[in-house]
Amino acid sequence: MVHRAPLWAKFLLVLLCGAGSWLVSDWAVSAAALALLSAVFLASGAGIRRLATAVRPVLPILALVGAFQWWQLGGPTAARIVLNVLVCVVAASIVTATTPVRELLDGAASLARPLERFGADPERFALTIAIMVRSIPFIAGAFADVRDSARARGLERNPRALVLPVFITTVAFARQTGEALAARGLGDADAG
């Protein structure tokens, strides 16, 4: 059912969660919203493991933020802030877990369409997002390669040996992608 919901409805859900996090003042409401959204996520069939992968990266930051707010503003406020962020993360994951990339891109292009009269090009907008989405696995792969080669040379504890090569590989990849786009005549300003 979640899969078949139109994209705009899913976007609206994320928007509401974002706006709601400013308005809700009771942490119990946030907790209820989080429980509800988690239930929706699981009902979409994406599974608990995907939910965990979506939430895990923000947990360390949330722990820090939560501890700081607890110290500054007390328990209930800290709980509300942390829960609200989690609500937004889960809502966004529902969209990405139940929508194919191509549909997301078409959605992004149509969102940018009203801006056309101000000189924005929706096609380029969608192309930019497509390249962004497409580059994530590349950068993840570059990280894995660099980690392996650092390990092979016994440098796995040296952060420079990990970060610098990934950075350089990524810049090189960006240049190659730009060259490839230019060679194919894509992303040119005129529509001719």
Place this chain on the structure above:
Amino acid sequence: MSIVLDRPAVRIDVDGRAEPKTLLELPVLTLAEHRIGIIGANGSGKSTLLRLLNGLVLPTAGRVTVGGLDTARDVRAVRRRVGFVFTDPLSQLVMPTPREDVELSLRRPVRNGGERRARAEAVLDRFGLLGLADQSVYELSGGERQLAALAAVLAVEPEILVLDEPSTLLDLRNRELLRTILASLGQQVVLSTHDLEIAADMDRVLVIDAGTVVFDGAAPAAVDRYRALCGMPARP
């Protein structure tokens, strides 16, 4: 359609050197043969030469024209006529799947969505990729990726196809497949390669060394010259 290189040179400024460094300096060359190969050592200027042909690199002196169009002034028109295939297909495939990538190529020439989908499927089918059309490009094998890149470039029917070391990342089976496909194309083909068997398929081969043409002629003699350059005996 023929490519005319009118004494083009490519020079770049290097930090700490008063004189700019010359990457490539060519005589007048007219490339009109159906199959043209470029061989030479690493760093000899092969890739720079190929990039001159579609305006990815502009000559700092002299000029390059494709069918009468200057690569500096009419770069868009030149790129519509000259398809370019890079060594690493992953840097060339911009979209997540082959189908989307081919459709991206066709966005400008084919405005109608349904027609575009049909054209894309026809192109993918021609390269035997229809069954893999919706797989992530990361899940494809090296050969399948190279085919997908080729399909995306040929979808817009360029008149000239330029390939930069197209077989470097391919296994033997895929290399043979590439050779068969290249032989079947109606387009004029200009490619650089380290694969001397592919070079032998060409009608004319240029040997590049240190940024200049040191041999220009038939494939067997060119390969002999290249072997001599690398300090190897001529073939038995």
